[in-house]
Amino acid sequence: MGRPADPARRERTLARATDYVLAHGLAGLSLRPLAAALDTSPRMLLYDFGSKQELVAAVLAEARRRGAVRVAEHLPPTTGSVQERLRGIWAWMSADERAPFVRLFFEVHADGLVHPENYPDQGQAITDWFDTLGATFRDVSSGPDDTVTPTLVMAVVRGLLFDLTATGDRHRTDRALDRFAELLKQ
Amino acid sequence: MGRPADPARRERTLARATDYVLAHGLAGLSLRPLAAALDTSPRMLLYDFGSKQELVAAVLAEARRRGAVRVAEHLPPTTGSVQERLRGIWAWMSADERAPFVRLFFEVHADGLVHPENYPDQGQAITDWFDTLGATFRDVSSGPDDTVTPTLVMAVVRGLLFDLTATGDRHRTDRALDRFAELLKQ
DNA sequence: GAGTATATGGTACGACTGTTTCAACAACGA
DNA sequence: TCGTTGTTGAAACAGTCGTACCATATACTC
Numbered sequence: 001m002g003r004p005a006d007p008a009r010r011e012r013t014l015a016r017a018t019d020y021v022l023a024h025g026l027a028g029l030s031l032r033p034l035a036a037a038l039d040t041s042p043r044m045l046l047y048d049f050g051s052k053q054e055l056v057a058a059v060l061a062e063a064r065r066r067g068a069v070r071v072a073e074h075l076p077p078t079t080g081s082v083q084e085r086l087r088g089i090w091a092w093m094s095a096d097e098r099a100p101f102v103r104l105f106f107e108v109h110a111d112g113l114v115h116p117e118n119y120p121d122q123g124q125a126i127t128d129w130f131d132t133l134g135a136t137f138r139d140v141s142s143g144p145d146d147t148v149t150p151t152l153v154m155a156v157v158r159g160l161l162f163d164l165t166a167t168g169d170r171h172r173t174d175r176a177l178d179r180f181a182e183l184l185k186q
Numbered sequence: 187m188g189r190p191a192d193p194a195r196r197e198r199t200l201a202r203a204t205d206y207v208l209a210h211g212l213a214g215l216s217l218r219p220l221a222a223a224l225d226t227s228p229r230m231l232l233y234d235f236g237s238k239q240e241l242v243a244a245v246l247a248e249a250r251r252r253g254a255v256r257v258a259e260h261l262p263p264t265t266g267s268v269q270e271r272l273r274g275i276w277a278w279m280s281a282d283e284r285a286p287f288v289r290l291f292f293e294v295h296a297d298g299l300v301h302p303e304n305y306p307d308q309g310q311a312i313t314d315w316f317d318t319l320g321a322t323f324r325d326v327s328s329g330p331d332d333t334v335t336p337t338l339v340m341a342v343v344r345g346l347l348f349d350l351t352a353t354g355d356r357h358r359t360d361r362a363l364d365r366f367a368e369l370l371k372q
Numbered sequence: 373g374a375g376t377a378t379a380t381g382g383t384a385c386g387a388c389t390g391t392t393t394c395a396a397c398a399a400c401g402a
Numbered sequence: 403t404c405g406t407t408g409t410t411g412a413a414a415c416a417g418t419c420g421t422a423c424c425a426t427a428t429a430c431t432c
Binding site: 024025027028103106107109110111112113114122123125126127147148149151152154155156157158159160162163165166167168169172173175176179180183184 | 210211213214289292293295296297298299300308309311312313333334335337338340341342343344345346348349351352353354355358359361362363365366369370
Binding site for chain 1: 376377379
């Protein structure tokens, strides 16, 4: 009895809040501007999420969920040469459409270095890639549970993303990835 | 005439403030706690630096200065094999003593992605490494002004640092660097 | 209608923020 | 001693932050 709950409201708010965080970043996030942009109120944000910390956690989970879906859609199984696969991963991750996601990625990592207690699953997010990439680069791995190849591939991608986002020099970073692909081929 | 100025005070404060930022990070930096830790007052910090923004800029310049000195001291010219040089760079950059510096490095990069206007020389800091590393890996470069090799080497180091700081898995990251060294050797 | 649970708005609290203002003190030359 | 310049403390200002409190509105069952 009583008024029926409306769980869709929270979901709708979460989706729009995730858009907002992807657009504006995590660092300066504040309830009042966020609420204003979402046509709601700080009161309702706390009503739905309990606290800012829980809201942020929900937003990050949602962002990661979106990213995982896109990755699953995009990464095909082992087809083509090593270079083609590597170039595909790089082209997709470094595309302009991924920029907000990449930015949030770096932001969370940096904040996690200062406040590790807030991100209990930070390591998990990194190592999760290994299952995906381990399968993709099985033919250049030293074994079925080779973690070294995925580690190196992801390090190159992340390191070049770091460079690209800081310098904007796409030509140089693209060529560096090609060089890595050549090295890996041998 | 009048009381003589004491420029040493500002220098002393800057040095200790840099220690503090390296220890506590940039994100939550606040004048009152900083002043308390430095046995001074917010009043004096603004007196010496004009504003918080200028103080931060001075601290970052000082941190970069310290880093540059250490790098210059540590990186010898081209001696030993490619693997030895690469392993030396990695061992030095991933050492525990460098952790505060690395953390600040990632923090500045992340903040620069959200507020590029505050870091006009962000790209510069990246490309500065090329002169240093270009010289160190001259024998595997395709030419005297090859920027691709330094870009790739730095991407691997930064990417693995990202991984190491997030997961703490030194064994796996060490092995990934070794794998890269083998690839580069060929 | 009453009863009840959910959903909101408005407002204020206490703790912070960077910065300013006003006053006083300290060290020098004349 | 006096004027001058550099230094410093205390307090306040105007703003923002997350959050709690209180009232009210809404939508349902009985």
